[in-house]
Amino acid sequence: MKKTNKQRSKWPFIITLIIFLFITAFILSAIISIFSMDVKDIGSNVAQIPIKGVIAAESSQDIFGMGVVSSTDIVQQIKKAEKNPTIKAIILEINSPGGSAVASDEIGTALKKVNKTKVAWIREVGASGGYWIASSSDHIIANKMSITGSIGVIGSYLEFAGLISDYNVTYRRLVSGKYKDMGSPFKEMTPKEESIFTKKLDTIHEIFINEVAINRGLSKEEMKRVSEAEFYLGTEALDLKLIDELGGKEEVIAHLEKELGEEVKIVEYKKKKTFFDILGDVFSYQSFFIGKGIGSEMFSKKRLVNEIDIIV
Amino acid sequence: MNLKLPKKRSVKGPASIWKRIFAFIIDFFILNYIIFFPLKKHIIQIQATSYSEIMELTNNSEITLKITLVFFVASFLAIIYFTVLEKKFGQSVGKMLLNINVISDMKQMKIWQLLVRNMFLVPIFPFILLWIIDPIFMIANKEKKRLSEILSKTRVIENYSY
Numbered sequence: 001m002k003k004t005n006k007q008r009s010k011w012p013f014i015i016t017l018i019i020f021l022f023i024t025a026f027i028l029s030a031i032i033s034i035f036s037m038d039v040k041d042i043g044s045n046v047a048q049i050p051i052k053g054v055i056a057a058e059s060s061q062d063i064f065g066m067g068v069v070s071s072t073d074i075v076q077q078i079k080k081a082e083k084n085p086t087i088k089a090i091i092l093e094i095n096s097p098g099g100s101a102v103a104s105d106e107i108g109t110a111l112k113k114v115n116k117t118k119v120a121w122i123r124e125v126g127a128s129g130g131y132w133i134a135s136s137s138d139h140i141i142a143n144k145m146s147i148t149g150s151i152g153v154i155g156s157y158l159e160f161a162g163l164i165s166d167y168n169v170t171y172r173r174l175v176s177g178k179y180k181d182m183g184s185p186f187k188e189m190t191p192k193e194e195s196i197f198t199k200k201l202d203t204i205h206e207i208f209i210n211e212v213a214i215n216r217g218l219s220k221e222e223m224k225r226v227s228e229a230e231f232y233l234g235t236e237a238l239d240l241k242l243i244d245e246l247g248g249k250e251e252v253i254a255h256l257e258k259e260l261g262e263e264v265k266i267v268e269y270k271k272k273k274t275f276f277d278i279l280g281d282v283f284s285y286q287s288f289f290i291g292k293g294i295g296s297e298m299f300s301k302k303r304l305v306n307e308i309d310i311i312v
Numbered sequence: 313m314n315l316k317l318p319k320k321r322s323v324k325g326p327a328s329i330w331k332r333i334f335a336f337i338i339d340f341f342i343l344n345y346i347i348f349f350p351l352k353k354h355i356i357q358i359q360a361t362s363y364s365e366i367m368e369l370t371n372n373s374e375i376t377l378k379i380t381l382v383f384f385v386a387s388f389l390a391i392i393y394f395t396v397l398e399k400k401f402g403q404s405v406g407k408m409l410l411n412i413n414v415i416s417d418m419k420q421m422k423i424w425q426l427l428v429r430n431m432f433l434v435p436i437f438p439f440i441l442l443w444i445i446d447p448i449f450m451i452a453n454k455e456k457k458r459l460s461e462i463l464s465k466t467r468v469i470e471n472y473s474y
Binding site: 010013014017018021022024025026028029032033 | 396
């Protein structure tokens with residue numbers, strides 16, 4: 001039986017109503033957010049900000065879009081904790097091998113601006129950039145077997161000049177500016193280029209060392225002992241004054257209760273991933289290229305020249 | 313040869329309880345996405361998993377206000393959904409799919425009738441009790457009417473063909 005016009009005309013109205021209700025629900029939800037307190041904040045006086053994974057400025061830098069900490073997100077959480085008058089202290093739960101020098105510095109700088117008690121709690125790893133961030137806090141607590149330190153800079157990359165030459169592939173060099181393709185994996189690095197690169201790494205290393213020295217109040221001699229980028233276990237780091245105390249969460253809470261003079265109630269501050277964020281991570285640009293081969297992603301246009309990652 | 317077969321006849325009668333239940337499930341599923349999804353952030357925050365959490369949440373006036381706002385927004389939008397569709401078409405989406413209709417026992421369907429029949433959605437006492445009372449009435453009642461339907465002078469019907 002053919003549908004009558006009346007039956008056919010129902011669905012546009014229904015869809016319009018559903019869209020209207022959906023939008024109204026969103027608007028009312030936003031209004032509720034504005035006029036009511038965030039429930040998780042109520043009664044809590046300590047914000048715990050997790051820093052887990054490789055540190056980068058934006059999370060999309062990682063090939064999988066996962067296991068990467070965005071400094072933008074962390075700085076946002078630090079500022080949120082700073083603005084909240086009920087939050088009296090911040091715990092940084094660090095489990096990171098390091099990452100981008102810039103991103104680590106962004107977090108460290110934001111942390112130092114906060115005029116509240118800050119405790120860094122190093123879990124399995126708090127090395128390199130992870131340690132940079134930890135050193136920006138007032139008190140560092142790590143497990144006796146935590147890996148920390150590694151106060152150094154790395155910019156190594158794989159050079160394929162020999163390999164492509166074996167396969168009779170030519171790197172056609174077309175540049176304007178002598179050092180424009182410095183760091184390209186398709187050509188051999190010249191001694192001059194290596195010298196320039198090393199100088200840059202040394203400069204960043206110097207900045208890193210100075211930051212830690214200021215943050216930890218270490219003398220030149222003390223800093224010299226730890227500047228060779230060696231990683232240290234918790235017990236060793238304690239002897240070298242890189243950390244303040246050995247322990248875990250209980251020790252963190254005990255320290256904060258002593259500092260604040262009141263019972264500690266912790267609330268976790270982290271960027272919540274919505275369904276669409278997770279979907280975006282899964283279908284992100286890098287994930288698409290996994291299907292094409294990790295190798296082709298490494299040689300994609302945006303990584304051709306001057307794309308060496310400098311990592312602390 | 314022209315066979316004079318008797319015409320198919322249909323009669324309207326009370327809708328089957330199963331059809332009504334499934335229609336409500338479909339509507340609830342739709343409401344889950346258009347109303348609860350935007351409010352999910354707030355609903356997650358006010359979920360309590362233990363007695364102590366419930367006490368903590370309800371002892372705080374700010375949280376109580378939030379809980380009240382969330383539930384009232386959700387029920388307000390759900391009432392609009394049912395009222396508008398049943399006024400315009402005599403059926404919600406779930407009822408449409410199961411081919412059952414809401415009709416008035418009076419000459420015309422009035423807005424107050426639709427509001428009364430949907431008052432089980434109001435999240436305060438004593439309306440919340442209708443979630444228990446209405447199904448009992450529906451099962452026990454000869455005409456399969458909920459208490460809200462008796463009060464609102466409406467009924468849910470379907471076409472029975474024979």
